[in-house]
Amino acid sequence: MSTLSAFLPAGYDRTRPLVLIAGQGLYPVLIARAARAAGIPLRLVAFEEETRPDLVATFPEPERRVLLVGQLGRLLKALREFDAGYAIMAGQITPRRLFKGLHPDLKAAQILLTLKRRNAETIFGAIAAEIEALGVTLLDARALIDDQLAMPGCMTGRSFPIEEEYLRHGIHIARESARLDIGQGCVVRKGTVLAVEAFEGTDEMLRRAGGFKTDGALFVKTVKAAQDYRFDVPCFGLRTLETMREAGITAAALEAGRVILIDREAVIAQARTWGISLLGFA
Secondary structure, X not given: OOOOOOOOOOOOOOOOOEEEXXXXXXXXXXXXXXXXXXXXXXXXXXXXOOOOHHHHOOOOHHHEEEEOOOOHHHHHHHHHXXXXXXXXXXXXXXXXXXXXXXXXXXXXXXXXXXXXXXXXXXXXXXXXHHHHHOOOEEOOOOOOOHHHEOOOEEOOOOOOOOOHHHHHHHHHHHHHHHHOOOOOEEEEEOOEEEEEOOOXXXXXXXHHHHOOOOOOOEEEEOOOXXXXXXXXXXXXXXXXXXXXXXXXXXXXXXXXXXXXXXXXXXXHHHHHHHOOEEEEEO
């Protein structure tokens, strides 16, 4: 199946329904487009006030379910009704919903009560366990979008403006932050840490770093050493690029093969137009 995607499991059966569990943005749209192009039968689980309405509209009612965030019992019921063989999570759910706007049903409440730490890894890890207990394989979130991953080298086609020493420092800080389960990104400048990503997300971190009004800042995005690629895979898209521009940050280093560039060709083209350098590091 490597011709379909390098991130699908061996023996992947493209005749079994794939359920797209869709959060915000363009990422789920790209997954849906790729699955349909490959002839994979596709179903949708969407979330009110999160999933793009135009994506939902492409699924006839028997092939979609629209839930409130937190209705895990209904999600599991939908997977059974769809006779799903596989599921894939794509797109962010608003982080603040963990504190406000969450509508946990009994199943979700039971899981939340068992978690001593509540973060993306523990919450989605518990959800993944429930999904796979049904006999549904939860796919690597990079599956079907191999062509959207960060590539090694300077993707914007010009020499990267950050010195090697400072690049290594930024990668080290990002990886240590990820290891400590704080976040997967940081902004550094010539050996100084300006901001580290935490629960507020990438864009808010970039805005904080931009408040220093300094040149030579570098945004680094990485993954955990033991990253579970079924969920919480870091993404970089046009919105983040625009936030970088607003913050005056003109260089980003993204881990190649692991960070997803949402609509990669458009992101790279826009970065060139705005004079922002994008590097993929191994």
